[in-house]
Amino acid sequence: MSTKPQVPVLEGWFTEQDGKAFLLGTRCCGCGTYYFPRLSTYCKNPACDSEKFEEVPLSRTGKVWSFTNACYEPPEPFVAAKPFVPYTIAAVELDKEKMIVLGQVVEGVNVSDLKAGMEMELVVATLNEDETTVKTVWKWQPVVTGGAN
Numbered sequence: 026m027s028t029k030p031q032v033p034v035l036e037g038w039f040t041e042q043d044g045k046a047f048l049l050g051t052r053c054c055g056c057g058t059y060y061f062p063r064l065s066t067y068c069k070n071p072a073c074d075s076e077k078f079e080e081v082p083l084s085r086t087g088k089v090w091s092f093t094n095a096c097y098e099p100p101e102p103f104v105a106a107k108p109f110v111p112y113t114i115a116a117v118e119l120d121k122e123k124m125i126v127l128g129q130v131v132e133g134v135n136v137s138d139l140k141a142g143m144e145m146e147l148v149v150a151t152l153n154e155d156e157t158t159v160k161t162v163w164k165w166q167p168v169v170t171g172g173a174n
Contacts, residue, residue, distance in 0.1 A: 031149075032158045034104045038062060039149065039163040040082065046147040046163055047082035048126065054079060059122040084119040085147040086168065087126070091116040092139045095129075104160075106153050113138075115165045117145045131166040144168035 033039060039048050050061040053068040055075025061083060068075045098109040113130040130139070131150060145165040152160045 027154060027159050029154065029157060029159050031161050034152055034160050034162050039147070041149055042082070045085055046149045047085050048147060048163065050081055050083045050122075051078040052081045053077070059083065059119075059124055061124065061126055083126075084121040087117040087119040087145055089115050089139055089141055089143040089145055090118045090125050091141070092130070092136060094136050104152065104162075115139060115145060117165055129162070129164045131164045134167060138167070144170075 037049060039046055041047070048061055049063060050059055051063045051065065052059050053064075053070065053073060053075050054077035055068060056070050056073035058068060058070045058073065059081070060069075060078070063078075063080065065078055066076065068078075092113065092115040094111055094113050096111045098105050112132070113134055113136055114127060115130050116125050116127045118125050128147075130145075131148060144167065146168050147163055148166050149161050150164045152162045154160065
């Protein structure tokens with residue numbers, strides 16, 4: 026493991042607390058609607074006119090809603106590892122908020138390994154490393170449950 030400082034590629038989008046990764050979102054103070062990425066202007070819920078939000082850590086677990094693979098390098102502002110290697114993407118419905126968050130799946134998990142309804146958890150992973158820092162991103166990984174008895 027590197028001793029270099031870890032720096033999120035997207036500052037303020039995720040955090041780690043006690044070794045667990047959390048996405049950072051906002052919740053409308055008027056109606057309780059959750060947003061990711063964070064929202065700070067006005068609530069997009071048509072039944073609400075609030076402009077007040079609180080930053081909240083979102084659920085770190087959820088269920089696969091849909092999934093696919095990415096076989097081409099996406100355009101900016103997405104930051105892809107170099108050299109580009111195809112990867113798996115999952116749309117995960119967060120447990121508490123019941124919102125869908127799209128994200129990359131950890132290396133080694135392919136489309137053939139995923140199923141709709143599968144439990145996933147958020148983790149922080151290395152995107153790349155230079156002479157001074159390790160750049161990190163958040164990814165989804167299947168939840169490992171108890172093994173065979």
